[in-house]
Amino acid sequence: MAADITTSSDFYFGDPDDLGNFPNTGFIYFKSTPRKARAMxxxxxxxxxxxxxxxxxxxxxxxxxxxxELGVRMRFIDAATVSRFCQLGRDLNRIATVHMTCCIxxxxxxxxxxxxVEDWKRYMAHPLWERRMGEIGWTFEGGRCIH
Structure with missing residues (x-):
């Protein structure tokens, strides 16, 4: 069964169906249906x-x-593909976007x-075979929000 609501999360604990994940509704997707309209x-x-x-x-x-009560199925996006400042994904080969959560x-x-952006440019400047090895990462020492 497909999810009714898909959202990123500030803290992701490894299971996309676990309601214990902390949602970040700044990045949320749902297709309009009567049940989802009731949920909203x-x-x-x-x-x-x-x-x-x-x-x-x-x-x-x-x-x-x-x-x-409403039977809404939620899925939380794996932190490995939607990296966040409060839980930075480590594998640049899998990250699709970086969400600026946990930053005021x-x-x-x-x-x-x-x-x-600087780290992404540095990563992309390496040959594909080096990037696939997964050894090129972030250089976030001294960041203001990055955890």
Whole structure:
């Protein structure tokens, strides 16, 4: 069965179906169906229960309710392909994108994002056979947000 909602996560624990993963709703996908529309309405309405918190916190709080009460199936994207600042993927051969999670402030995000681009350019400058060996990685010593 396909997932109703697919999202990246701030912390991914190895199982794409594990509701224990912490979602990052800045990168979320769902195809519109009546059940998914109900899920989005439920999420929006749940914000009243957590008035001091942002939508991602609310989603994390209600993800089990969505799965149980509405039967919504969630999948979390493997950290190996959607790398995040708070859980940096190590295999540059598998990473499709880098999401600037766990980073506060535009200046800090731009500082570390520039380093991501520099490292990617360095990685791509190596011959394909060297890249496939998986030994070329990030150089994030001294980053502002990178964990």
């Amino acid at each position: 309405a439920y999420w929006h309405a749940a914000r009243r229960r957590f008035p001091e918190n942002h939508d991602q916190f609310v989603f994390n709080e209600i993800k089990r309710e969505l799965a149980g 402030g535009l200046e800090n995000k731009l500082f570390d994002l520039k380093r991501v």
